[in-house]
Amino acid sequence: MTMNPGAESLLIIVPAYNEAGAVGEVVREIRTVMPATPVLVIDDCSVDATPEVARQAGAYVMSLPHHLGLGGCVQAGYKLAFDLGYQYVIRLDGDGQHDPRFIPDILAALKESGCQMVIGSRYVRKDGKPTSVVRGLGIRFFRLILRPILGAKVYDPTSGYVGVNRQALEVFSRSFPLEYPEIEALVVLQRKAFRFREIPCEMRPRRAGKSSITPVRSFYYIIHVLLGVLVNILKFERRLWKR
Amino acid sequence: MQGLLNVVAILSVILLVSVMISLRRAHIRVEHSVAWFAAALVLLLISTAPGVLDAIALWSGLSDGPTTLVFLAFVVFLVVLYRFSRVISDLKDANIALAQKLAILEFRFQTFHEKQQSAESR
Numbered sequence: 001m002t003m004n005p006g007a008e009s010l011l012i013i014v015p016a017y018n019e020a021g022a023v024g025e026v027v028r029e030i031r032t033v034m035p036a037t038p039v040l041v042i043d044d045c046s047v048d049a050t051p052e053v054a055r056q057a058g059a060y061v062m063s064l065p066h067h068l069g070l071g072g073c074v075q076a077g078y079k080l081a082f083d084l085g086y087q088y089v090i091r092l093d094g095d096g097q098h099d100p101r102f103i104p105d106i107l108a109a110l111k112e113s114g115c116q117m118v119i120g121s122r123y124v125r126k127d128g129k130p131t132s133v134v135r136g137l138g139i140r141f142f143r144l145i146l147r148p149i150l151g152a153k154v155y156d157p158t159s160g161y162v163g164v165n166r167q168a169l170e171v172f173s174r175s176f177p178l179e180y181p182e183i184e185a186l187v188v189l190q191r192k193a194f195r196f197r198e199i200p201c202e203m204r205p206r207r208a209g210k211s212s213i214t215p216v217r218s219f220y221y222i223i224h225v226l227l228g229v230l231v232n233i234l235k236f237e238r239r240l241w242k243r
Numbered sequence: 244m245q246g247l248l249n250v251v252a253i254l255s256v257i258l259l260v261s262v263m264i265s266l267r268r269a270h271i272r273v274e275h276s277v278a279w280f281a282a283a284l285v286l287l288l289i290s291t292a293p294g295v296l297d298a299i300a301l302w303s304g305l306s307d308g309p310t311t312l313v314f315l316a317f318v319v320f321l322v323v324l325y326r327f328s329r330v331i332s333d334l335k336d337a338n339i340a341l342a343q344k345l346a347i348l349e350f351r352f353q354t355f356h357e358k359q360q361s362a363e364s365r
Binding site: 062 | 339343347349351354
């Protein structure tokens with residue numbers, strides 16, 4: 001496994017913050033499914049042994065000098081991938097919720113569809129269930145909000161199991177939402193008239209650690225994301241108006 | 244009313260002196276002290292010149308001097324806080340970009356170093 005991107009090159013990035021209990025297994029699973037593909041764990045300044053565990057499992061590790069949050073962490077990976085010349089990047093979370101068996105499906109969808117982003121979605125199939133009731137309600141709410149903005153139905157807007165091609169990589173390496181990035185990233189792509197596609201994936205319960213989304217933070221999450229979406233729409237309107 | 248004006252005047256002077264001391268000790272940068280100096284001077288002016296306060300109260304339609312004073316203090320500090328929110332946002336953006344750049348450079352240096360080491364060992 002080397003980090004020398006070729007013409008069809010893929011980099012798998014795994015943002016991780018205090019995921020020592022899960023990230024090793026995540027990397028090993030990815031390497032079983034995609035043995036020749038480099039795996040980059042971006043350590044968001046964990047206070048546990050996340051970087052050591054990831055390295056031992058066979059991943060490259062890029063350590064941030066201080067905690068940036070999920071968006072800043074993912075964007076650092078996108079920037080590196082873009083600088084190195086990668087054509088495709090697939091992001092999985094370090095907590096083990098995203099099943100690496102679906103990486104080939106996401107890659108194939110990226111290549112065949114020509115879409116700039118492919119989302120691994122638990123709801124494309126009708127039997128998909130949310131990881132919690134609150135999350136399920138939040139997803140329904142954001143589906144309603146995003147439908148007219150994106151001009152297309154999105155089943156799982158909060159999924160972090162995402163593949164992007166080089167066009168999206170270029171955009172995201174310059175501009176990427178820094179907190180709770182998934183939903184806002186869709187609006188950023190919409191501003192560029194880029195397309196996305198969802199493919200069915202199964203999500204699993206997290207392997208270790210605790211989710212950072214508490215009931216109070218859920219409320220903050222909704223307000224933050226709504227504001228972020230609104231700001232992005234305003235930018236979009238201004239851009240159109242200038243034309 | 245005069246008591247309130249005296250309190251505001253004393254607080255303004257304390258603010259002015261505090262900012263000057265902080266500047267002298269390099270705890271605040273000059274460009275960030277300007278907003279605080281302006282805020283302190285505005286409050287000092289309206290608290291030591293009741294005529295100005297009365298004129299503003301009459302012009303703005305506010306009922307009396309104390310209400311006008313509190314309102315003006317609120318507006319002045321709102322402007323200062325807004326300015327600092329913008330400064331903090333800019334600094335955060337710059338900080339994130341720097342942290343990412345540092346992480347990327349460190350990673351590239353580390354992988355280059357490892358490659359070189361493995362080439363030398365062959």
